[in-house]
Amino acid sequence: MKNKLSKFAVPYVIWMALFVVAPIIMVVVYAFSSAEGGFTLDNFSNMGAYAVVFGRSFKLALIATVICLAVGYPVSYMMSKEGPGFQRVAMVLIMLPMWINFLLRTYSWMSILENNGLLNRLFQKIGVISLYNGIFGTDLQFFPMLNTQGAVVLGMVYNYLPFMILPIYSVIIKLDRSLIEAARDLGANSFNVFRRVILPLSFPGILSGITMVFVPSVSTFAISKMLGGGTELLLGDLIEQQFLGGAYNPQLGAAISLVMMVIVVVCMWVMNRFGEGEEQAVML
Secondary structure (H helix, E strand, O other), X not given: OHHHHHHHHHHHHHHHHHHHHHHHHHHHHHHOEOOOOOEOOHHHHHHHHXXXXXXXXXXXXXHHHHHHHHHHHHHHHHHHHOOHHHHHHHHHHHHHXXXXXXXXXXXXXXXXXXXXXXXXXXXHHHOHHHHHHHHHOOOOOOOOOOOOHHHHHHHHHHHHHHHHHHHHHHHHOOOOHHHHHXXXXXXXXXXXXXXXXXXXXXXXXXXXXXXXXXXXHHHOOHHHHHHOOOOXXXXXXXXXXXXXXXXXXXXXXXXXXXXXXXXXXXXHHHHHHHHHHHHHHHHO
């Protein structure tokens, strides 16, 4: 039986070797190589010039992750308390935008946020811009929303929010209801049941959601390019420039990619360790 299973695993091993292990090895080789092919650490020392980009990328990714958690957890919790029919409809509504191409979804936000977009025209119609001008003494014709950090964060939240909702919902819906009933029988009110039972037991879903939102947010480049207008450079944009842009320097791009991977892995390891500590505390 084991021999049969090992035969079925061969295609998977080959796939992993070709499309996961080999690219990582290539990134490591390029990161420690000079343009002439010799060993060097200059690629890492030159990264200091992009410290602002690193800081901006992690800051915006963290903000987007916190917003997704603040929105996603209540949605997941409320879904779990409703009936099966409501849950199915809610799941379809959450998944529906993901059936549309990622770039098309982001382009739609460009038309909404632009100076003459839907949102600014709505604000003009209902008098929000006039009210703002009257209060602050300005002469705005529109709110500048596109090509800002706020637009980039909004794009991250919109595109990655389902990745926060689904893991949390899948954990909460599988909780043992007898634990909740036992807590109520012992005199705990709704708030204490949520704080002492539901929230700690749903922590694995929270960690999965944080990972699934933070990692793509910190490495995105399409959202920052389209909604940030190229003015809010993030790590993904920087890496793309080194490989495809006029500043062609694949060695530096590989070094930035390697450092980013290490930072993400360390963050995931810390969150997993923190999650193990929480699970042990709940069991105690």
